[in-house]
Amino acid sequence: MIMASTLSGAFAPPTAVELAEIARLVRESAGIVIGEGKASMVQSRLSKRLRALGLADYRSYLEHLQSPEGAEESGRMLSALTTNVTNFFRENHHFQQLRRDVLPPLIARARAGGRVRIWSAGCSSGQEPYSIAMLLCDLAEDAPTLDIRILATDIDPEMTAIGRAARYATALAESIPPAYAQQFLDATDDGVVLRPSVRGLVGFRELNLHATWPMRGTFDVIFCRNVAIYFDKQTQDALWSRFEAALAPDGWLFMGHSERLPADRPTRLVTAGITSYRLPAAGPDAEKRPWR
Ligand SMILES: C[S@@+](CC[C@H](N)C(=O)[O-])C[C@H]1O[C@@H](n2cnc3c(N)ncnc32)[C@H](O)[C@@H]1O
Numbered sequence: 001m002i003m004a005s006t007l008s009g010a011f012a013p014p015t016a017v018e019l020a021e022i023a024r025l026v027r028e029s030a031g032i033v034i035g036e037g038k039a040s041m042v043q044s045r046l047s048k049r050l051r052a053l054g055l056a057d058y059r060s061y062l063e064h065l066q067s068p069e070g071a072e073e074s075g076r077m078l079s080a081l082t083t084n085v086t087n088f089f090r091e092n093h094h095f096q097q098l099r100r101d102v103l104p105p106l107i108a109r110a111r112a113g114g115r116v117r118i119w120s121a122g123c124s125s126g127q128e129p130y131s132i133a134m135l136l137c138d139l140a141e142d143a144p145t146l147d148i149r150i151l152a153t154d155i156d157p158e159m160t161a162i163g164r165a166a167r168y169a170t171a172l173a174e175s176i177p178p179a180y181a182q183q184f185l186d187a188t189d190d191g192v193v194l195r196p197s198v199r200g201l202v203g204f205r206e207l208n209l210h211a212t213w214p215m216r217g218t219f220d221v222i223f224c225r226n227v228a229i230y231f232d233k234q235t236q237d238a239l240w241s242r243f244e245a246a247l248a249p250d251g252w253l254f255m256g257h258s259e260r261l262p263a264d265r266p267t268r269l270v271t272a273g274i275t276s277y278r279l280p281a282a283g284p285d286a287e288k289r290p291w292r
Pocket of ligand 1 (some may be wrong): 082087122124226
């Protein structure tokens with residue numbers, strides 16, 4: 001094995017064969033597609049891993065991935081290759097719909113002693129679940145005392161760790177409406193931190209959507225936005241079916257701006273807004289019908 005420290009300069013990009021091998025591993029483990037034209041993206045994102053491991057080229061890196069120490073590195077490789085772009089109140093029309101249509105009846109149910117479960121699947125560094133939590137706390141000051149929980153999951157442990165810490169640079173908090181910033185943020189030496197009332201509603205877990213899901217029970221709302229776009233068609237289709245099965249009757253599914261349920265797929269979900277869908281209430285009319 002050639003050590004990087006014996007060489008100077010940048011790493012050569014992966015060859016077509018190496019790129020195909022990396023793409024196969026990522027697709028098998030996470031369902032994520034890396035196309036043939038992505039050699040320079042892979043190079044720029046993985047070169048820090050080669051450097052950290054003291055490896056000189058992608059052939060050595062692939063050998064390392066197959067070695068007994070490779071399991072841990074596969075997680076790091078996925079972290080490096082996933083796109084984690086997010087923002088507070090991103091695609092704000094979904095939060096308007098939550099405020100207007102979705103959350104008020106769920107809060108009423110929780111106040112009557114019911115259970116409400118919301119899932120932010122592919123939550124990145126936490127801005128999406130915390131935006132939902134801020135809305136909840138704004139609509140219901142008593143939300144922290146009710147049986148309402150937001151599960152926030154991501155494949156990338158570096159992202160869930162940021163979410164758990166709930167600390168963000170000031171610039172990242174600029175998309176939070178000023179009234180919410182005043183109610184729910186405290187200043188720190190180098191940015192802001194979410195207040196405990198908001199943090200307490202959100203629980204972060206590491207979860208690969210392409211693997212088995214350990215959760216029991218159904219969800220009233222699922223956000224999976226700007227995640228499936230990186231998956232192959234087969235993984236996307238399987239994911240929509242699994243979300244449908246994980247939704248409670250009357251439950252809501254929110255997708256990202258460039259994601260849609262395919263028109264040829266039988267589903268009980270009906271369109272309920274811009275890239276939002278709803279499962280009908282349980283009952284005789286709830287049989288499968290083609291999505292429109
Ligand atoms: C572009 S971010 C979207 C964040 C947020 N949902 C939003 O719309 O702002 C995509 C996230 O999906 C996560 N992701 C990618 N593949 C995944 C998988 N197989 N299982 C779970 N999360 C995955 C990435 O780690 C990343 O944090």
